[in-house]
Amino acid sequence: MNCEELIRYLSDYIDNNLNEDLRADAEEHLRTCHNCHVVLDTTRKTILMYKGSLKEPIPAPRREALFDRLLKAISDREDCPPEGM
Numbered sequence: 001m002n003c004e005e006l007i008r009y010l011s012d013y014i015d016n017n018l019n020e021d022l023r024a025d026a027e028e029h030l031r032t033c034h035n036c037h038v039v040l041d042t043t044r045k046t047i048l049m050y051k052g053s054l055k056e057p058i059p060a061p062r063r064e065a066l067f068d069r070l071l072k073a074i075s076d077r078e079d080c081p082p083e084g085m
């Protein structure tokens, strides 16, 4: 699994909607990729914040916008590799 796939599955990962294989792949990627680990942490907090304030799941379009932003952030990062890589 690469970063882009991880981001695609991230929403389902957070919601525990992935099957065992995908979940294992995602967890393995998260163990080895600091960037995605940070993205997961941020996304989970954002989703929990929404859930906490709205008491209902994030509407799909809003989620898509959120993940679109995250994907863009990841691809921007690739143009400018983080230090130490």
Ligand SMILES: [Zn+2]
Residues within 6 Å of the ligand: 002, 003, 006, 029, 033, 034, 035, 036, 037
């Ligand atoms: Zn990654």
